[in-house]
């Protein structure tokens with residue numbers, strides 16, 4: 001059986017397969033660049049493992065208080081070395097990305113302090129953390145005020161307004177790297193570095209935190225290489241490599257990370273407690289695989305953009321744009337197209353491939369939402385997944401794929417379902 005025939009056993013027609021192959025021809029050069037970044041990052045991660053003498057004792061499970069947990073402590077040192085920071089907090093007790101960001105913010109902001117976002121509104125879930133949408137236990141309830149400077153019309157930083165917004169109360173500046181569900185571009189590490197340098201020129205002792213979700217290992221440098229005091233993310237996205245079943249990380253200065261440890265556990269206890277519950281093999285191995293897993297997801301994003309752009313759909317970022325995260329938005333223009341796309345992603349999954357995704361009401365959203373995911377880890381978005389709110393411009397947000405070949409299959413399957421529904425002509 002040749003390759004085209006094996007795709008046919010998955011339900012992908014010859015026409016769709018050939019369209020994919022034609023698109024790939026033009027992506028060879030992009031893929032080489034991605035491989036080159038992955039190769040660099042693989043060496044960076046490997047060097048950190050070796051420097052810290054990772055060995056089998058690191059994989060032992062600890063329970064209870066988790067005192068003297070060598071594996072946990074070494075994992076944190078490995079993260080700190082990869083992100084080039086003084087310290088790191090990497091824990092399964094951090095339940096998700098929002099939790100990691102909450103710990104970083106609430107540990108480093110005190111009553112009377114002000115938090116500033118110079119890049120517009122933060123990710124949805126953070127709005128309740130901050131208290132932009134009223135919520136019990138928000139930072140606002142604890143007396144932390146919030147200010148926001150929106151991006152300029154063209155997506156660039158509004159330096160004059162940022163300078164004006166930084167005042168005596170400004171203690172922490174939060175910068176979200178990825179666009180999330182917004183339509184602005186994702187920032188490069190270099191752009192983030194410029195913004196941080198500007199903020200520090202206005203107020204040298206201000207803490208700069210970067211929400212690094214979906215950005216890890218997409219470039220050879222991280223925001224911590226560009227002056228960030230803290231970088232924060234989720235282990236069920238890029239750095240978990242698909243193997244971490246839970247967790248979050250905060251890498252940064254010792255002063256900031258120490259406080260995060262005290263906030264996560266308790267004042268006086270900090271990073272000394274927190275059993276690893278047997279998760280160390282997955283967290284180490286996932287981090288080891290993360291550069292190549294992230295590269296595969298990135299290839300999938302570019303492949304999707306080039307195919308859908310060719311079919312006339314607007315893609316953000318566009319197929320030829322440089323990449324700074326693994327998210328691909330495709331404006332499909334109709335509910336029917338969103339459903340077909342998601343059916344394809346779902347049908348290509350290794351888990352739950354037989355279920356049919358449907359638009360549904362979700363808490364916190366004012367329109368129905370459709371989601372496709374068939375993941376080993378619930379909600380893991382480094383695994384192949386797609387979702388989006390059913391409202392104009394009917395954009396689907398596509399991300400992940402533990403291997404490039406799986407991402408490719410998912411995208412071909414989405415095209416197949418679109419073609420089957422008469423929504424595209426091949």
Ligand SMILES: *Cc1c(COP(=O)(O)O)cnc(C)c1O
Pocket residue numbers: 096097098099123125176178179180211213214234
């Ligand atoms: C995913 C994400 C978060 C955190 O989300 P969780 O679902 O809580 O892990 C925060 N910011 C951005 C930009 C994200 O993409």
